[in-house]
Amino acid sequence: MKRIFPQFSGASLKTASLATALVLSSLVSQGFAQAPAAPAAAPAAAPKANPTTTPAPRNDQWWQNRHASMNKRVAEGKVDLLFIGDSITQGWEGAGRKVWEQRFAPRNAVNLGIGGDRTQHVLWRLENGNIAGIEPKLAVLMIGTNNSGSDSSEAIAEGVKAIVEKLKTSLPKTKILILAIFPRGATPDTPGRKVNEGANAIIAKLADGDRVEFLDIGPKFLEADGTLSKEIMPDLLHLNEKSYGIWADAIEPQLTKVYGPLPEAAKP
Numbered sequence: 001m002k003r004i005f006p007q008f009s010g011a012s013l014k015t016a017s018l019a020t021a022l023v024l025s026s027l028v029s030q031g032f033a034q035a036p037a038a039p040a041a042a043p044a045a046a047p048k049a050n051p052t053t054t055p056a057p058r059n060d061q062w063w064q065n066r067h068a069s070m071n072k073r074v075a076e077g078k079v080d081l082l083f084i085g086d087s088i089t090q091g092w093e094g095a096g097r098k099v100w101e102q103r104f105a106p107r108n109a110v111n112l113g114i115g116g117d118r119t120q121h122v123l124w125r126l127e128n129g130n131i132a133g134i135e136p137k138l139a140v141l142m143i144g145t146n147n148s149g150s151d152s153s154e155a156i157a158e159g160v161k162a163i164v165e166k167l168k169t170s171l172p173k174t175k176i177l178i179l180a181i182f183p184r185g186a187t188p189d190t191p192g193r194k195v196n197e198g199a200n201a202i203i204a205k206l207a208d209g210d211r212v213e214f215l216d217i218g219p220k221f222l223e224a225d226g227t228l229s230k231e232i233m234p235d236l237l238h239l240n241e242k243s244y245g246i247w248a249d250a251i252e253p254q255l256t257k258v259y260g261p262l263p264e265a266a267k268p
Contacts, residue, residue, distance in 0.1 A: 055124035055152030071129035080108035082139040089113025096244030119159025142179035153198025178218035188226040215251035
């Protein structure tokens, strides 16, 4: 039997091929459309804030009261010299009172030290009234030892830098004397002392040869072998009258440059 096959013209073949392609394309598209979408990538975690540079108050009522009393004193005006820091600075009102009255009170000094403060607490205080409306000639800053138990040398230095930048911005006419964090602990290998020394090495670079000066008076408190005597710091951290005198003597050249020499009656 002779088979007869249908005859297609060239145009018909092209039409059939196009139709087939369209069907296949549709099927493929449907297949892709039905495939589950890949899960979206999780957003990158936000970098953790450095606590040493994040202004923070303390909730203790005595702390709030002292902060308020500082603001009240500053609002009274006649502030030519600031001491900013923690309990070691606050101690000018205790063991260092006699030296303070003799050396710094004649220069209209104000004590902005609060026991237990870290860099973040000082930052908060500076942003909340401690330096409002004043133009002191010099600010003496020594802070960071209370951070040494929980923060790295680098983080502490960043906190000090933030304080210095705040002072430079808010007190554009004020010179800043940064003191290296004082030594602590009996021996040179005391962990807290090592952390502070690491911070000091970084802080020293904040000196700009103009408004900001760095001064390390720590060696003046130490014995020749690097040990710290309880005759200088009875608890190996805080000062007594003798060591406050050492502090005052060590910074007198800087103060003399700004305020001139003390009157003879005020000299030790």
